[in-house]
Amino acid sequence: MTISLSSILILVLNAGVLAGTESSVKGPLSHKDYERYLANLRQSDEVLPQAPNSHPVAAMYNREAVIPPQCYTKTEGKNNPCYVCHQNEIKGRENVMNDGALQIAYSFSDEGLSNHWKNLFEDKRSQVEQISDEEIHQWIDTDNYSALAARLKEVGFKGWIPDLHNLHLGAEAFDKFGFAKDGSHWVAFNYKPMPSTFWPTNGSTDDVMIRLPEVYRQTVDGEYSLDVYRANLSILEANIKGLKSISSLPINEKNIGKDLNQDGEIGEITSIDDISHYVGAAEPYFIDTHLYPEGTEFLHTVRYVGIDENQQITVSKRMKEVRYMKKWRAYQKGVYARQYELESYEKAAGHLPGYQNLGDYGLDNGNGWSIQGFIESHNGELRANTYEENFFCMGCHTSIGSTIDKTFSFARKVDGGIGWSYIDLKKMHDAPNMGEKDGEILTYFQRAGGGDELRSNSEMLERWFNADGSVNKDKVRAAPNLYSLIVPSVERALELNKAYKVIVENQDFIYGRDATVTSPKNVYQTIDNKNSPTLPIESFYSWDIRLDWQAGANRKVVKEKNP
Known part of the structure; x- marks a missing residue:
């Protein structure tokens, strides 16, 4: 729900x-x-x-x-x-x-x-x-x-x-x-x-x-699909970055029913050229560049x-x-x-x-x-x-x-x-x-x-x-x-960790969380x-x-x- x-x-x-x-x-x-x-x-x-x-x-x-x-x-x-x-x-x-x-x-x-x-x-x-x-x-x-x-x-x-x-x-x-x-x-x-x-x-x-929400991981039939999820993650990435295409994890287009790399075939792909919409059950959902879905x-x-x-x-x-x-x-x-x-x-x-x-x-x-x-x-x-x-x-x-x-x-x-x-x-x-x-x-x-x-x-x-x-x-x-x-x-890492632990012990995060030892x-x-x-x-x-x-x-x- x-x-x-x-x-x-x-x-x-x-x-x-x-x-x-x-x-x-x-x-x-x-x-x-x-x-x-x-x-x-x-x-x-x-x-x-x-x-x-x-x-x-x-x-x-x-x-x-x-x-x-x-x-x-x-x-x-x-x-x-x-x-x-x-x-x-x-x-x-x-x-x-x-x-x-x-x-x-x-x-x-x-x-x-x-x-x-x-x-x-x-x-x-x-x-x-x-x-x-x-x-x-x-x-x-x-x-x-x-x-x-x-x-x-x-x-x-x-x-x-x-x-x-x-x-x-x-x-x-x-x-x-x-x-x-x-x-x-x-x-x-x-x-x-x-x-x-x-x-x-x-x-x-x-x-x-x-x-991403469940609908972005499902086929049009409502079944979970790793291929759908991988595709939608990649489509989202391309849109957030304003790219026209993007490489992807291996995706079997047969499980999606779309020619995502637009090569005229349905098979296993590692790139997506059609980023105009999400796939699977999320296909009708709103999509725009530089925006995440609800x-x-x-x-x-x-x-x-x-x-x-x-x-x-x-x-x-x-x-x-x-x-x-x-x-x-x-x-x-x-x-x-x-x-x-x-x-x-x-x-x-x-x-x-x-x-x-x-x-x-x-x-x-x-x-x-x-x-x-x-x-x-x-x-x-x-x-x-x-x-x-x-x-x-x-x-x-x-x-x-x-x-x-x-x-x-x-x-x-x-x-x-x-x-x-x-x-x-x-x-x-x-x-x-x-x-x-x-x-x-x-x-x-x-x-x-x-x-x-x-x-x-x-x-x-x-x-x-x-x-x-x-x-x-x-x-x-x-x-x-x-x-x-x-x-x-390693020496600096230890010092930074100790400085932050002091803040934790004091619980005064409202005064700052920077791990400083001396005043800048x-x-x-x-x-x-x-x-x-x-x-x-x-x-x-x-x-x-x-x-x-x-x-x-x-x-x-x-x-x-x-x-």
Whole structure:
């Protein structure tokens, strides 16, 4: 049975948990209230943390939690990491946020002028030193995912409950084509992590899985078909990326009844040229470029920087966060355009961002998607996000100009058949973005002036930059794969893991989640929209989130490994 977003809203309203409907609503919390609430989190073992006795918005420490710490970087009139998020409209896409001007000018609300992410300014050295290497190795190698589903069911949690078995094992939970071995229909894909927040060298590893609704996995007779599912995943990928054709996993056209590669025959294929409609039972469903179908789900786990027995960097068993998105309602592009227009009016009127609270289902981003998540409690077990912890995710999945249908990863998947597998940095090269010549990482180094937004990753500066601060282009271009470019040394990985564990113990995620040991130098504590140094117009960059996987070294890889 399919439940609409409007139905959920009715259920939530009836339950009295919609933001602002509780009879015991109180005003804004004081600083002591925040600290008291965090103290409760440091003692609670509950999978559903108790909410403050206040309106959820009034209980927020940071009303502009949608502004991430990276937005407070000191650009010094020359360094621009901002282009990765803030872009103007690309013709044909639903995203018409048109926030490219934020690359070269500050436009913070009064609330946003102060950098609320005070964990950035905390010196954690003494706490990190108290954690031994043995302790952190044991910590990150402990599974905290598998027990979550049962704990949620026990308390009657009504939102999405993790349903992919053995996900803590990473690649072992999937077959060689990325399909979950447990039959849950989740599919992993190999994608290039966004610069630079999700580079392992900056504190986290991650993976992303997609799942299409049941109808996209069925024949016209309503029977499950792997061929139909593979075909629809590929058709979706081509449309999200705006491609006219795409390579695919092996598909038997006989089980679909369509000549998908348009060669005049019905047989086994590894490419699709007819991407104008879905196949099987989903054939009559709406399709358009750069839009996901209604019912699409994404599962994203954020993990520690794992270290295997060979001292290689990998994903850890322990998860920092489990994030989930579902598209409950699909709109045509004109509706999205109107939503962006309304958002601009709200901001111009001085209104702070707000999102419908769906209770156990998370928050509604106003564009058809619900977003919910789980994060570590003080003892390392996963628990549901608090309202503000969930609020943190909303800006990137709602209000920046570079995304495609409010998402990042799928548009960055390695094209076609070879991209259907669990994420593997060693199987990717530094492909350029569409419309550019140099690799994306090399380009980022040059524009951002470092290996992270705050230019605080000294190891990346030592590895890839010259003494004068310029990028060692030849060395970057000679790197054999992404792994060699963006993973940390074992020593740095241990330090990053320890720094994040300190945050877990303190449960003060509302003050920031960045795994810093000492305070970065290139970050503002306060910003003046008019007087803080900005970038000149020549430092503005147009950028496409998609990658040209056929360019450079990847052309050979794609040709040789395509199934």
